[in-house]
Structures are given as structure tokens and as C-alpha cells.
Amino acid sequence: xxxxxxxxxxxxxxxxxxxxxxxxxxxxxxxxxxxxxxxxxxxxxxxxxxxxxxxxxxxxxxxxxxxxxxxxxxxxxxxxxxxxxxxxxxxxxxxxxxxxxxxxxxxxxxxxxxxxxxxxxxxxxxxxxxxxxxxxxxxxxxxxxxxxxxxxxxxxxxxxxxxxxxxxxxxxxxxxxxxxxxxxxxxxxxxxxxxxxxxxxxxxxxxxxxxxxxxxxxxxxxxxxxxxxxxxxxxxxxxxxxxxxxxxxxxxxxxxxxxxxxxxxxxxxxxxxxxxxxxxxxxxxxxxxxxxxxxxxxxxxxxxxxxxxxxxxxxxxxxxxxxxxxxxxxxxxxxxxxxxxxxxxxxxxxxxxxxxxxxxxxxxxx
Amino acid sequence: xxxxxxxxxxxxxxxxxxxxxxxxxxxxxxxxxxxxxxxxxxxxxxxxxxxxxxxxxxxxxxxxxxxxxxxxxxxxxxxxxxxxxxxxxxxxxxxxxxxxxxxxxxxxxxxxxxxxxxxxxxxxxxxxxxxxxxxxxxxxxxxxxxxxxxxxxxxxxxxxxxxxxxxxxxxxxxxxxxxxxxxxxxxxxxxxxxxxxxxxxxxxxxxxxxxxxxxxxxxxxxxxxxxxxxxxxxxxxxxxxxxxxxxxxxxxxxxxxxxxxxxxxxxxxxxxxxxxxxxxxxxxxxxxxx
Amino acid sequence: xxxxxxxxxxxxxxxxxxxxxxxxxxxxxxxxxxxxxxxxxxxxxxxxxxxxxxxxxxxxxxxxxxxxxxxxxxxxxxxxxxxxxxxxxxxxxxxxxxxxxxxxxxxxxxxxxxxxxxxxxxxxxxxxxxxxxxxxxxxxxxxxxxxxxxxxxxxxxxxxxxxxxxxxxxxxxxxxxxxxxxxxxxxxxxxxxxxxxxxxxxxxxxxxxxxxxxxxxxxxxxxxxxxxxxxxxxxxxxxxxxxxxxxxxxxxxxxxxxxxxxxxxxx
Ligand SMILES: Nc1ncnc2c1ncn2[C@@H]1O[C@H](COP(=O)(O)OP(=O)(O)OP(=O)(O)O)[C@@H](O)[C@H]1O
Ligand SMILES: [Mg+2]
Numbered sequence: 001x002x003x004x005x006x007x008x009x010x011x012x013x014x015x016x017x018x019x020x021x022x023x024x025x026x027x028x029x030x031x032x033x034x035x036x037x038x039x040x041x042x043x044x045x046x047x048x049x050x051x052x053x054x055x056x057x058x059x060x061x062x063x064x065x066x067x068x069x070x071x072x073x074x075x076x077x078x079x080x081x082x083x084x085x086x087x088x089x090x091x092x093x094x095x096x097x098x099x100x101x102x103x104x105x106x107x108x109x110x111x112x113x114x115x116x117x118x119x120x121x122x123x124x125x126x127x128x129x130x131x132x133x134x135x136x137x138x139x140x141x142x143x144x145x146x147x148x149x150x151x152x153x154x155x156x157x158x159x160x161x162x163x164x165x166x167x168x169x170x171x172x173x174x175x176x177x178x179x180x181x182x183x184x185x186x187x188x189x190x191x192x193x194x195x196x197x198x199x200x201x202x203x204x205x206x207x208x209x210x211x212x213x214x215x216x217x218x219x220x221x222x223x224x225x226x227x228x229x230x231x232x233x234x235x236x237x238x239x240x241x242x243x244x245x246x247x248x249x250x251x252x253x254x255x256x257x258x259x260x261x262x263x264x265x266x267x268x269x270x271x272x273x274x275x276x277x278x279x280x281x282x283x284x285x286x287x288x289x290x291x292x293x294x295x296x297x298x299x300x301x302x303x304x305x306x307x308x309x310x311x312x313x314x315x316x317x318x319x320x321x322x323x324x325x326x327x328x329x330x331x332x333x334x335x336x337x338x339x340x341x342x343x344x345x346x347x348x349x350x351x352x353x354x355x356x357x358x359x360x361x362x363x364x365x366x
Numbered sequence: 367x368x369x370x371x372x373x374x375x376x377x378x379x380x381x382x383x384x385x386x387x388x389x390x391x392x393x394x395x396x397x398x399x400x401x402x403x404x405x406x407x408x409x410x411x412x413x414x415x416x417x418x419x420x421x422x423x424x425x426x427x428x429x430x431x432x433x434x435x436x437x438x439x440x441x442x443x444x445x446x447x448x449x450x451x452x453x454x455x456x457x458x459x460x461x462x463x464x465x466x467x468x469x470x471x472x473x474x475x476x477x478x479x480x481x482x483x484x485x486x487x488x489x490x491x492x493x494x495x496x497x498x499x500x501x502x503x504x505x506x507x508x509x510x511x512x513x514x515x516x517x518x519x520x521x522x523x524x525x526x527x528x529x530x531x532x533x534x535x536x537x538x539x540x541x542x543x544x545x546x547x548x549x550x551x552x553x554x555x556x557x558x559x560x561x562x563x564x565x566x567x568x569x570x571x572x573x574x575x576x577x578x579x580x581x582x583x584x585x586x587x588x589x590x591x592x593x594x595x596x597x598x599x600x601x602x603x604x605x606x607x608x609x610x611x612x613x614x615x616x617x618x619x620x621x622x623x624x625x626x627x628x629x630x631x632x633x634x635x636x637x638x639x640x641x642x643x644x645x646x647x648x649x650x651x652x653x654x655x656x
Numbered sequence: 657x658x659x660x661x662x663x664x665x666x667x668x669x670x671x672x673x674x675x676x677x678x679x680x681x682x683x684x685x686x687x688x689x690x691x692x693x694x695x696x697x698x699x700x701x702x703x704x705x706x707x708x709x710x711x712x713x714x715x716x717x718x719x720x721x722x723x724x725x726x727x728x729x730x731x732x733x734x735x736x737x738x739x740x741x742x743x744x745x746x747x748x749x750x751x752x753x754x755x756x757x758x759x760x761x762x763x764x765x766x767x768x769x770x771x772x773x774x775x776x777x778x779x780x781x782x783x784x785x786x787x788x789x790x791x792x793x794x795x796x797x798x799x800x801x802x803x804x805x806x807x808x809x810x811x812x813x814x815x816x817x818x819x820x821x822x823x824x825x826x827x828x829x830x831x832x833x834x835x836x837x838x839x840x841x842x843x844x845x846x847x848x849x850x851x852x853x854x855x856x857x858x859x860x861x862x863x864x865x866x867x868x869x870x871x872x873x874x875x876x877x878x879x880x881x882x883x884x885x886x887x888x889x890x891x892x893x894x895x896x897x898x899x900x901x902x903x904x905x906x907x908x909x910x911x912x913x914x915x916x917x918x919x920x921x922x923x
Binding site for chain 3: 079
Binding site: 375376378379380382383384385386387389390393394395396397398400401404414453456457459460461464471475476477478479480482483484485486487488490491492494495497499500501504505532535585586589590592593594595596600610613614617618623626627630633634637 | 660661663664667668670671672673674675677678681689690691692730731732734735737738739741742743744745747750751753754756757758759760761762763764765767768769770771772775776788789791792795799849853855856859860869872873876885886888889892893896897900904908
């Protein structure tokens, strides 16, 4: 087991008065696919450019393979970048683009050409070498940018929102292709995106950033099931947030009362370690709750309420239900199975949920 | 290497802009300053007397000839500007709104070509066209439109205006064209959609949005024409000479550089004042809510 | 919109009227520049070949134009680069100041340079003093052209080159320069054309060796030289059309390379 391939320690970055990064600590393992996820302006690109060497840290250190990168310019770093605009050189052919970084290598002409063809093949552009770069489509440019970076076998490949300019179909295709490619070459990938779905699909781990800080760093499943803060919970998928209160505390978890849902036991990993007796917020995902249809039986917890809004998505229906005794609607998602009716707005209904899926956030401000 | 990387953006910016900035400083700011200083000195034959004096300005402002020339320069340049911009606007409008996009560059190209061909010869040819026995007169007489040659065409302010309007045409067309091009066409559709006629749409939407281009056109025509030398000399006659001709005479013929400098400073001042009035005045006029 | 189109055509006729006359008089077998024409002749063009003073003036002008174009373009590259890449205090003011010669009456530029050169430094007027003035007035045009070339250059292209291991200098050489080259060529051509045709500054700043426009100016006083000047003008017009066409082709190629929609025209 070697150390992290990239180690960021207390990285701060400010432009004049504006603090863009406020203390980033991050260890990235070799061969990992890590995603930086966060809303626009949270500092993802800045962090990526610090690793690439295009920005200098105001404070803190950045180590790559254990080596301090302070003062090492971008062209001397073992990283390569796929730019958001792809930055494919328009005055060169596809092959010249891919071979751009090989100019200083000692390989012979034929070897270089073979490498280029291999790299192009890897991204599905075999035989495109002679094409003029400015005549490529967006998706093809993206592949050229990938091949051009990968051919140098960087220690880390940095990708800044590489898929955001593609249409939906192509984006989905490239997501799985990128993932496959990363496994194949075994290079560490750091991907920047603001698309939570993309992050969940592709990553080994996701670092969720808000306002220049990493709010949570975790694998996709953990991030989805046990978001540590309300911000993270709301950014990843949909989370119903309800006021509640911790009634009891013990080694096997806490006992809470949640508005509308009543009392529930919460496992230790579903709550912050220092949860205290007192008021706070509970969260529950729409798909862990169900609308019960007439006569349906369940052994899960049940409450009654009124359907305030119905949103039909084809495969799913989302219900906003106001439980009796509460005033804020809960979102509940239901699969549209054959024979299952879609409720009308204003209908009375029973609702059930799995108490184990409740997450406790403590006293965080909403 | 590290040196290049670590210098701040500001330093790099200054380092990059330094050569043209220094060049403009030493060959523009310093000479203009020198003219200003010189205008407060005096000259006897070849020797310059460096005691401060306002005599040049007193002479320039009290001698009716200089006053006349200065005033005439402003009038001719003003007339030229109005004529040029009025003639240019429809062309810019035509190219921007009625020429298919792929042909626009060709039109702009056609409009700019005459501008790049020898200025002196072009001005001279206007003399040939407008003269007593010139092309225009012989053509019109040949057609029987007039019986005897028109004499009001050459060697007066008219000929200067015509010639300058020709020489500065692209300077007026291009800025107006650029500002018309920037107008989002859906704004015009929106105006029509909201019930305005084509004419009112033009007045209430197109024209105000084109105002920056028109202001630029006015300034870019007016400023150089005030100081034009060649045209008044060739086609202006005694009633068409302007301040630039007098500046040249003071410097190169009468060897009175201080008085020439004072005239140059006054010309620049006039230009600046007029430019400010135009840009502020028109700007306000357009933005004023009805 | 027929009216507008007719007006446009009329306006083009107005623009081209003087130039259209040039070849008529250049090939006219008569010493008076007036109608009616006298018949066809090449003799004025032949006369050009046997006027040594003109040859000297042309050579002077060419030397000045080439030098000024190179200097103005080099300075323009610096300004356009600073404009496109860096933020620094007073940037708008500084760049605005550099563009001032564009809106200054040329006589003022000529006079003020003359004051500095002759009255203050007591330097002898020469071709070099003209170069100084011409570089100054060509620079804003060069900047205007180069600005659009540098603005259209995506900053991440240069970053990509550095990221792929090139040094800043090699990045400039391998990526920046090729991409702005069309702009550079058209800046050189435009500056060259402006300098070649510039009269008033040259009039103030030439010493014993006249430039071509200064020579033409002197000849305009002598009716017997006029037909030869017409011949010279015809050649100049043909030449500038060729130069401008080349410049325009380069400009468009530059836009195409940067993948930008054509918005038309210099300036
Ligand atoms: N050179 C700069 N000077 C000043 N502020 C900057 C600079 N670069 C970035 N910023 C600011 O830093 C903040 C973070 O920028 P960054 O580009 O890292 O955001 P991001 O998370 O990548 O956002 P997006 O998803 O929109 O790309 C933004 O508020 C931005 O305005
Ligand atoms: Mg970003």
C-alpha cells in the first residue's frame, strides 16, 4: 500500500479580497476516479487548476507522488488536463494534436505514429488522424483532447466538466466510455462536474464542495445514503427535511421524534457522532417512502395525509403529501407499475416508510 | 522558468503593454507636451526665446484671420461630418439589414477599397471632376442640363465638403454598420409585435441602439477633418483654406513655430470641446426618456 | 427596399468616381486632364520608367512603409496580447491612450513630432524621422486588427500546450503564433498601405529625400507632370486592390481557423 498519489493539505486560494478555496484537505489514491462535485462558483475549477499548475496556492501544499509542487510550472507536472472547451488546436490535424506532447520525446517517427494511432483507437477515433481538427464535432473533439492527454501517460488526468457541452445522449455514452477507459489505463482521474447524476455514475469517490470547502468526501452510495450535511443531502438527489428532536441517546444509536413521522430509532452511522439531546433536522429520501393504495397492508410505519401535488414522469410518479398535523409537504416517489393507479390531487392517502432510512442532521441551520 | 511563472498578472500585463505604451508616450505625449510648452515661448528668426508669454495666444485670438480660419475649419468640418454621416447611415443600414449575411463582407470590402487608394490623387481628381472645365460640368453641358459651367463647385467650401465627405466615407460607415450589426434582430420583431409600425420601430428601437455607432462616426469624421491640410489646399481656393494650412505656413514658411504651436493647441482644444459636446449631447438626447 | 438599394449603388458610384477616372486619364493621349479624351497611349507609363526622382521617392516610401509596418505590428502584438490576456490597473486608459493617434488630426501629429525632433533634439530630418511618425499612426490600426485575432484565441489552447509539457516560449511559437498569423499578415499589409500613402506627416518630417506622396504633391503643381501622376495612380490603385484582397483573404482565413463567424471588414 503506497501513499496517496495526490495530497492536498490546507489549500487556500484567494484572488485579492475574495477567498475562493478555504482550506482543502484531500488525499487521492492511485488509480482512483475522484469527482469534484458542487454548485457553480464553489471553486472546483480553481482546485483543478491548482493541481494542474495553472494557479498557485495562496496557502497550503499540494503534493503529487509525494513531491511538493510549489513553484513547479504546469509543463513540468505529471498531470494532464482535458479542458472544458477541449482546447483542440484548430491549426493542426487530429494526429498532430494527439502527438503534440510527444514533440520532446526521444521516440522515432514511426513509434510516435504508432502511439498516436493506438491512442486514437483507444478513444474510438481510429483512422481519423489526417482530419483537420477544426472540422470535428463536439464529441470528436472531446475524444481528441482525451487521447492527447492520455498518450503522455500522466500520473493524474484532470477533466474539467468534459461532458457538459455534449447533448444528453452523447453525454451518457461518454460517461460509460470514460469510466471504461479509466479502468483500462488505470490512471488516476479527477473529474469536475456540477451534475450529481454524472458524479454518482462515474466515481469511486465524490468530494462535494460548497463555498470553497469540501463538505463531504465519500463513495457514491455512502454519499447518497448518509449525507453529512443538509447542503449535501439537498444537492444529491431529493431529500425531505423535517424538524425533529433527539429524545434519547445510547451506544446503539439515538431515539428521535420527527414531525409527522413520529418516533424512530436511528443507527449510529445515520447520525453525526456527537448528536445531542435536543431539536434538529431529520431527512428521508422519497423512494424510501410509499403511498399506500386502498386496502394495501404493510408492516412499516404508517401515517395519513392529503395529496397536495402530483407530478407524473412516465416511469415514476412524484407525490407531494402533507401528513396530518404537519404543514410542509413530503415528496414520495412511486414506480408506475401496471395496475397501480395514479392518485389525484386532493385525495386522502396513507403513507408508509422504512424508519431505518431516516438520517439525522442535528442542529444545523436550514 | 520559475521567474516567468511567479510574476504576478499585473507585472506581466505591464511588461507586455510597456513597448507600445512607451512608444506612444515618447512619440505622442512628449511631443504634444512640447507643442504646448512651445506655444508659450516666442521666436525671433531662428532663436527661441524661452520666457513665458501669452503673446501667441493673444495674437491667434485677436487677429481676425486666425479667428476666421479656426471658425471656418469648425464649420467646414461640421458640415462635412453632417453630410458624411447622413449619407453613410442609409448605406450602413442597407448592408446590415438588407444584404444577405454571406455578402456583407464583400460590400464592406467594396466600400473600403477606394479609401485605401492614394489620398492625394483622389483629392486631385475631385478637382478634375468639379472644375470649371471639369468632368461634371462637361457632362452636364453635354447632356444639356446646364448652359454654362457651374462655378460654385470648385475652390470654395462646397468642394472641400464634397471631397472630405468622399474621403471619410468608410470612417462613417464602419462604426454605424458595426453598431447596427450588434442589434439583436428579435428586438425589432418584439417592437413590431408590440404594435409599432416599421417607421416607428426604426425611430424607437433601431436608431437609439445605433447611437453609439453614430457618435463614433461623428467623432471619427469630425476630428481629422478639422485638421485636414491637403483638401483645402487642393480644392479649397482662398475661401476654403483651413487652420491646418495656416499651421503649416507658420511652421514651414514663416518659421514661427511658437505661433504655429499656439494655433495647433487651439485647434486641439476646439476639437476636444466639440467632441465632448457631441458625445455627451447626443448620448443624453438618445437616453432621455420621452 | 428598392430605393435603398438604388441609393447604395449610387453611393458606390460616388465612392468610385474619382478612381474610375484614373485609368481614363492615364491612357489618354493628351497633356490636359479633362474631357474629351484624345486617344489611347502607353507613353505616360513609359514616362514613369524614365523619371529617376520618382524611383528614388518610391524606394524611400517602400523602405519607410516596410519598416513602419514591421514596427507597428510588433508594438501592436504587445498591446493586443496585453489586452487579451492580462488584467492590470488603468488597462482601459493605457490602451485608449495608445489608440489616440487614430483620432488626432494628422497635422497635429506631424507638427508635434517636428517640434520635438527639430526644435528640441535638433535631429536631422531623414527617412527615420518619417518612420517614427508612421509607426505611431499605423500602430492603432495594427492593434485594432490584432485585437480581434488575439481575442478570438481561446486561452485554454495555450494552457493546453503548457499542460502538454511545452515551455511558455514554445507555446507561443507552436500555438499562439500560428493561430494569430493571419492577423499579423493583415496588420502588416494594412500598416504598409497606410504608410505608403501617408502624406502630411511625411511632408513635415522628410528631409532631403522625399517619399512618394511628397513627390506626388510637388508634381501636382506642374500641369505637364499630371498625366504621369495619373499613370502612377493607376498602378497604385491596382496594387492596393491586390494587397487589400490578400489582407482580406488572410483575415477570413484567420476567422475560419479560430472557428468564428465572419462579421465583416477591417477596423
Ligand atoms: N482569476 C480570478 N480572479 C478573481 N476571481 C476568480 C478568478 N477565477 C475564479 N474566480 C472566482 O472564484 C470562484 C470559484 O471559481 P471556479 O471557476 O473555481 O468555480 P467552479 O466551481 O469551477 O464554477 P463553475 O461550475 O461555474 O465552473 C468564483 O466565484 C469565481 O468568480
Ligand atoms: Mg468551473
